[in-house]
Amino acid sequence: MHAPSTHYRFQPLNIGRFVLWSLFALALAVAPLLFTSSLALTMLSQIGYLIIICLSYNILLGQGGMLSFGHAVYTGLGSFIAVHAMNMAARQGGLQVPLVLIPAVGGLAGLVFAAVLGFVTTRKSGTTFAMITLGIGELVASMALMFPEFFGGEGGITSDRVYGAKFLGLDFGPQIQVYYLIAVYCFVCTGLMFAFTGTPLGRMLNAVRDNPERVEFIGYNTQRVRYFSFIIAGFFAGVGGGLAAINFEIVTAADSVSVLRSGGYLLFTFLGGATFFFGPMIGAVLLVFASVLLSELTKAWLLYLGLAFLVMVMYAPGGIASLVMMNLRVLRFGRFKPLLPGYAALLVGALVALAGAAAVIEMLYHVQLNAALGPELPFLGLTLHVDRAMSWVGAVLVLAVGLALLEAARRRFMLRWSAAQEAIEHQLRMKESA
C-alpha cells in the first residue's frame, strides 16, 4: 500500500537515497586513504564518533524539540563504563568483553543512565526541560569529582585497547584499525538513527515537538514519547562515548561529563542544522575542525565561535543544512543563476568585514596575552603594530566598510531571494492547477 506522503520530503533525497548511503559508506572507507597524515587520521576518528553523538543529540533537539544542556552526561558515563569494561577484560578472571563490543557496552550504559535520569528530566518539556537537564548535568559533573574510586579524580582513568584475542586478525593497536572500527559503528548507528525517524515512535516524537496538546487529545502520553526517545538518544550517545574511550584510551571526569562539553554538542549540532537529519553530521565535522585546527590558528577561536553561533541563530536558525537545502531547491527550479552576483557581493562584504573584525580581535588578544612578545603581530601577510593608532584605525575602518558592504549586499540579495522564492511558489501553484 502506498499511503500519501504525510510529511515533508526532499525529492532528491528520496530518489537517490540508495546512492547517498553508498556514497556515505564509500566516503567513510576511502577517507583515510586520501588523507594519510596522522593528524588527519586522528581528526577522522574524532569526526566518526562525534557524528554519532551529534546525531543522537539531534534526536532530542531537532526531532523532539528538547533542548538538553546535559548530553555529555550520557556520552561521558558511557565512556567511563566502557573504559572500566576494557580494564576488566584485560584483567585475569574479569568479564571478557571483546573490544569490538565495547562501544555497545558504552551504549548500554548510556541507555541505563538515560532511563534513570531521563525519568526525571522528561517529565517537563520546553524551557523547564532545558533547566533540569542543566541541573542534572551539574549534578553528575560534581558527583564525578566526588568519587575518585570510579572516576579517577583529576587524572582520570586510563586503559589499553590492545587486549584479549585478535578479532579477524586485528588487535586495534594502530590508529587506522581503530578508525575503521569507528567508521563501521558510525555507519551502522547513522543508519539506525535514520531508521528511527521513520518508526511510529519517531513520528510521534515530531508530533510531540510540534503540538503536544493535540497529541494528548489523540490519546498519546507525551511524557512517555519523550522518555522513550530520550532513552534511545542516551543509547547512541553512550555508543559514541564508548568509541571515544577506545580512541583516546583515557577518560577524565573534568572533561567528559562537563557541562561545557554538553554546550559544545549543542552549539555544533545547531550550527550544522537541527532541522535536517544530516545537519548534525556537518556539525560534527565543524566541531573537529574548530577544536583541532581553528584553536591552533588563533587563541580567540571561542570568540569567533560565539560570534558565528549568534549570527547563525539570528539569521539562519536552520543551520548550515537548511541553507544547503534552500539553495538546492532554488537550483532545482533553475533560479540559481540570477542569485550568483548577489552571493558574490555577500561573500566580498563578509570577507572584508571578517578581515577587519579578525584584525581587531587578534590585536586585542595580542595586547592581553602576548604583550611580552613585542608590539608586532603578523596578520594575513601584513604586520600590525598594536602600539600604533594607525593599525587600530585601519582595522576598524576595514571592519566598518565590510559591514556597510555586507548590509547593502544583504538588502539587495533579500530582494532577489524573495523574488526567486515567489517565482518558485508560482511555478508550484501552476503545476498543481494544471
Next chain:
Amino acid sequence: MNPEFLVISLLNGVSYGLLLFMLSSGLTLIFSMMGVLNFAHTSFYMLGAYFAYSISKAVGFWPALFVAPLLVGALGAVFERYSLRRVHKFGHVPELLVTFGLSYLVLELVQLVWGRSTVPYGLPTQLQGPLFTLYGTQFPKSRSFIMLVALLMLLSVWLLLTRTRIGLVIQAALKHPDMVEALGHNVPRVFMLVFGGGAALAGLAGVIGGNTYITEPAMAASVGSIVFVVVVVGGMGSLAGAFLASLLIGLLQTFAVALDWSLAGGLRSLGMAVTDQTFGYPLLKLTISQVAPILPYLLLVLMLIFRPKGLLGTRED
C-alpha cells in the same frame, strides 16, 4: 552545634540567599513576561562586577554602585532590541540559544578585556571590617550591605510593580500582551525595559557580590546553574517562590559547607563498625561539606519528583 555557629551561618546564609534572589528575581521576571529563559543572566552579573571594578578604580565605589548597573541594564536593553527581538518569531528554543551564545561571547570578551585571572576588586573602606561581634565571631559589614541593598531592591521593585503606572502596564502585559498592545501601549518597548531592568538588577548584584565574594571569569558559570535551580524550585515565574527558594538554597549551602558529618560517622555513633571494607564505603565516608556542591541539584531533582510545579508555582508544564 553551638549557638555561635548557628547564628553566624544563619546570617551568612541569608545574605547569600538575598544575593541569589537579586539574580533570580530578574530572571523570573523576564521569564514570566517574555517566556525567555535568559541563559546570559549571570553574564550580566559578571559584567556588573567587572564594570564596577573598573569604575571604582577611576572614581570610587559609591558612584560605581549606581553607574555599573545602569551600564549593564543599557547593554541588556540593546541586546534585547537588536538580537533577541529578531529571533522572537522563531520560537522559544532559538531565543534560549541566542542568550546561550551571548553567555559564551560575554565570557570571552571579559577574559579578553580583564584577563583570565582574578581581578583585585576590593571592598571600599566604609564596608571593611566587622559590623558586630557575636559570641566572639565577627559578621562582616559587606554581607550586611548585601542584605540591605537586596531588601531595598525588593521593596523598590515591589513598589514599582504595584504602585506605578508602568508597573501596572508590565503586570498587564504579563498576562494579556495582545490586549495591552490593543490599548495603545508599546509592548515590545515594555519588554525591552523589563529585560534591561532585569539585567540591571543582575548587574547590581554583581557590583556588591563581586567584592564580597570574588571577581573572576568563572563567576558567571559558578552561580548560573544555582540560579536556574532557584527559579525551578521556587516555581517558574513566581517572584515570591524565587524569594523563598533563594533563602532556602542560600541557607542550605552555607550550613552544608561547615558540617563534616558523614554517614559513616553517624553509623559509628550508633555502635556499628564501619571500616573501608564495608560495602559502599566511598559513599558512606563522604561528609556533608563534601557533597555541598550537589545539594541544590539534588533538591531540584527531589522537587521535580514530588512537587513538579515548584514551591509556589502555578504552572504545571
